[in-house]
Amino acid sequence: TLDITLIPDFGQVRSDDKVLNLSPFEVKYGEARQFFTEGTELFGKAGVFYSRRIGGLPVDYYKVYDSLRTNETIDRNPQEAKLINASKISGRFANGLGVGFFNAMTGNTYAEALDTLTGNRRRLLSQGFTNYNMVVFDQNLPNNSYASIINTNVYRPDNSFVANVSATEFNLKSKQQTYSISGVGALSQRFADSVQRGFKSNLTLSKISGNFQWNIWNNIESKYYNPNDLGYLQSPNEFSSGVNLAYKVFEPFWKLLDFEANIQFSNSYLYSPRNFQNQAISLELEFTDVNNFTGNLATSYYPTYGYDYYEPRVEGHKFRTPRVFWIQWWGSSDYRKTIALDHSFSIWVADMFNQNGYYYSISPRVRFSDRVLTIYSWAYQLEHNNIGYYDYDGTNIFFGSRKLVTITNTLNVQFAFTAKSFLNIRARHYVRNYSYNQFFILNSDGTLSETNLVSSPNNMNYNLLNIDMFYQWHFAPGSELVFAWKNQVEDILDNPISRYFDNIEDIFQSPQYNSLSVKFLYYIDYQMLRKLKS
Incomplete structure (x- = not known):
């Protein structure tokens, strides 16, 4: 093609x-x-x-x-x-x-x-x-x-x-x-004032059939491996490995249609120098019952203190990370029914600086008819004493402890007027704010020491609303007419707005950006033109 x-x-x-x-x-x-x-x-x-x-x-x-x-x-x-x-x-x-x-x-x-x-x-x-x-x-x-x-x-x-x-x-x-046996190998080369080369290798050996399955994997990314001019990689310089054990039931039993249990052990180091990053143990259970309800329970535990070499934002420095326990549940009911519900909940705790947080979401979907589907989603995340980079003055790297709140509200409505005519409306309201309560200086060993050198913290309230509306009409084979209206409102404030409806009031008082466009696409069949000409 x-x-x-x-x-x-x-x-x-x-x-x-x-x-x-x-x-x-x-x-x-x-x-x-x-x-x-x-x-x-x-x-x-x-x-x-x-x-x-x-x-x-x-x-x-x-x-x-x-x-x-x-x-x-x-x-x-x-x-x-x-x-x-x-x-x-x-x-x-x-x-x-x-x-x-x-x-x-x-x-x-x-x-x-x-x-x-x-x-x-x-x-x-x-x-x-x-x-x-x-x-x-x-x-x-x-x-x-x-x-x-x-x-x-x-x-x-x-x-x-x-x-x-x-x-x-x-x-x-x-x-x-x-x-x-599966794998990926890559060589990146960047030519500018100098030449920078890096490599990646990923190798996995697996048992892929039967009730009991497993895989063993190793991933290596050299310090200067960089595919990001046309690819995406968060962070290179990694040497990680792990093993995953799974037990899967494919035939219905008791009140379940299928069942799967996984346990994974993993270790991560820098590739160069070979410094320890973290170690994790994960467990996951997933099932689908006779009513086509799917549930998933997952948990992870980081049993040792680790090191984050990227959060300091200055090369050669590291941040000591805590031991963390995390658990999550999500469920999804049968989408074939008129009303279905997706939901999730997770909680995590760490053994440093009294860090903890939770997340929950709920997403009902209602199919009013074969032509109208509505999906609504509400998600809320709260983190107490979230520790992260704050500033660098050329000598000291400052970290801060903050309360972090994230709320996401999404509504999607789909109308099918005919088999060839559709309307899709999507609105998303996103709020994220944080307020600092304590500041630290990053020590050379990755630990933090409390400081009072930061006098006026930079708190923030980020408020974003997007509304997208698209009407499509397929009036002939390969041909369509599309009307699009897009609305965006974005506001950034120095101080958090704690009440959600106050954020809604703020967003409607902020400047708006609107875009209206029309696209007309008509497919011309060359063979048909030849017939008409003859």
Whole structure:
């Protein structure tokens, strides 16, 4: 299949479920752009392709602020690089060889600086022209096995930057489908002022049939392994391994249709130097009963003190993490019924700084008819004495203890007027706030010492509302008319708003961003035109 898009406008996609990120890692968002969700199975091999890199946040989005002159401010700074075109070709031959080629280009993206005294403006390049390439070869093998070779390449000619990742993925199964060995290997190379190379290997040996199953795995990521120019990896420099034991019942017994129990042991170290990170024991039970209710009970225990090498945000430092116990339950009733209910609850406690928290969610779904479905979701999370990075003054790294509250409210309504006419409305209200109650200085051994050097803490209340409404009419084969309305309200305050309905009042008093668009797509059959002409 061949798919090409030229100067695309992806304004008619669902809004991201944005969050207030307090972690040292980038948030990974799902893909909603149709071009990047259809016919992309081959490109998911080896986990080195993250489509949101294309047309995403410009690589120097934050660096433009360092280029400001006296009396200048950033007046405009696009959050998306402009996509010029994208194309993909994929298919599978009769001999089982699957082939995929992908290419995309983004144009120069500029921020705009404004001189507040003279009114003069100047452009600052936040990302130059960028070319993205990917090629995949995936060969089906006997016994439902496969082997793949993947290569990704990113090129930005304005600064002669090249990033290349070569990878392989395989899954080899025994003739009786009893055992398998699977793995991923990758080499990343980044060429700029200097050359930076890194590698990854992941190997898993499994027993995949019968009631009793198991797997043993090892994952290695070198310190400089970096696939993030076209992929996604939170943190490299890892040496981890583990074993998972499972008992599965596939035939109905008693009042259950199926049952599964898993226990896992894992250890994690830095790859270089080989420093300990954490150790965990996990247990999970899952079942489906005769009424098609599915339940899951999971628990994890970190029995030793560990070390987090990323939360300090300064290389060469570490933060000592506590022993933690966590338990979660979730349940889901039969979706075939008029009314169904999803729910979950979890709680965790740690043995340092009196840390604890809980989370619960409830999501009823009502099918009023074959044409109307409503899904509502409420989620609440509270963390007491959440410990995290606060600031760095060049000498000391400050940590803070905070009360952290997160509330997410989502409503999705789907109408099917006819078999070819649909309306989808989705509203999401997200609130996250925190207030500090204590501050610390990070010691060289990873422990914390209380300090009073922080006099005025930076508390925050983040308030976000998104409303997306899409109407689709498929008026002819391959042809459609789409109306889209998107509304976003975002507000950030210095002090937390404790009452939920006060947050609702605040969001409706804040400035709004509205987008209205229409897309008309008509499929022209070339063979039909030839017949009409003759």
